[in-house]
Ligand SMILES: Nc1ncnc2c1ncn2[C@@H]1O[C@H](COP(=O)(O)OP(=O)(O)OP(=O)(O)O)[C@@H](O)[C@H]1O
């Protein structure tokens with residue numbers, strides 16, 4: 336994010352010396368020679384959050400090149416958490432998990448019944464960070480190019496020009512992802528894994544932070560295309576919102592009375608702050624014993640008699656990355672087995688497939704992972 340004195344400019348993609356920037360509602364293409372094209376991108380299926388017209392929020396540090404330490408991380412993370420919690424009532428562990436995934440450079444799948452605040456959580460998290468946010472409402476007729484962007488011929492310039500799609504944003508909210516065709520789903524999921532987009536043979540890099548927050552409703556299956564396992568595997572964690580308790584629901588009635596608290600939510604951190612936080616998380620210490628514990632947990636899912644598909648090595652990576660972020664949110668610069676245990680169900684369960692017998696016994700992968708956490712020996716402290 337650069338402050339150019341007039342408005343905030345966000346670099347959204349870069350390729351072969353060309354940078355695509357979003358300036359308010361416009362998209363600019365710049366090369367080493369300077370600005371070469373200006374365009375807008377506002378198809379009807381997309382909703383772009385309003386450009387930042389507020390003063391710059393205060394981050395963990397000034398932008399003087401020195402990154403924040405764990406204190407700074409906790410400070411900024413707490414601000415984001417508090418901001419989200421002004422909108423989402425009575426769900427502290429869900430908000431913490433969402434923040435963990437953001438700091439672990441992952442993607443989040445929010446799966447639950449209608450009306451429990453899935454979209455609200457995604458929007459609140461996206462809005463509390465001052466970065467580019469795009470929202471895509473998935474529908475069966477959405478095309479892959481509606482996600483990635485298209486090359487269109489520019490009559491004036493007499494050349495093809497790339498019009499970036501909504502995936503060129505720091506936070507992409509993909510609502511009801513299971514309503515899109517598998518082809519369109521896979522276009523998004525490719526970007527999630529590789530953090531780049533290839534259109535007409537040109538590869539564009541997606542600028543960090545890049546997080547996809549997708550929602551889906553597991554109950555209403557008609558007209559949906561459930562995400563295949565390979566695609567679910569790309570999500571660092573899956574969370575369910577769950578119903579709020581009566582006190583939180585009462586609070587919701589108070590706060591959501593006249594206007595939505597989302598409208599009052601202003602960003603409390605810059606995209607650059609989030610990048611700094613991600614750097615701190617990457618430096619978190621994970622002892623060999625805790626690494627081995629994560630591997631043991633994942634391996635146990637591969638040989639479990641109640642599972643016909645276990646967790647992948649990608650899952651092990653996601654588990655350890657998420658544990659680093661989880662520890663950092665506790666202001667610890669090292670991971671303990673408890674972090675891995677807390678995250679085992681949200682990080683692993685959505686990747687697993689139960690056997691037919693387990694399904695008949697109504698054993699869910701969540702229970703299998705929880706049992707493994709109970710059963711497997713935990714490394715002793717200090718190891
Ligand atoms: N725990 C909660 N705290 C605050 N508001 C909540 C909570 N749960 C639900 N709501 C409110 O309920 C309304 C519906 O939420 P939202 O649209 O996010 O639901 P959803 O889970 O995305 O539903 P759908 O699956 O139908 O899209 C919103 O106004 C939201 O603020």
Ligand SMILES: [Mg+2]
Nearest residue numbers: 453454510550
């Ligand atoms: Mg929704």
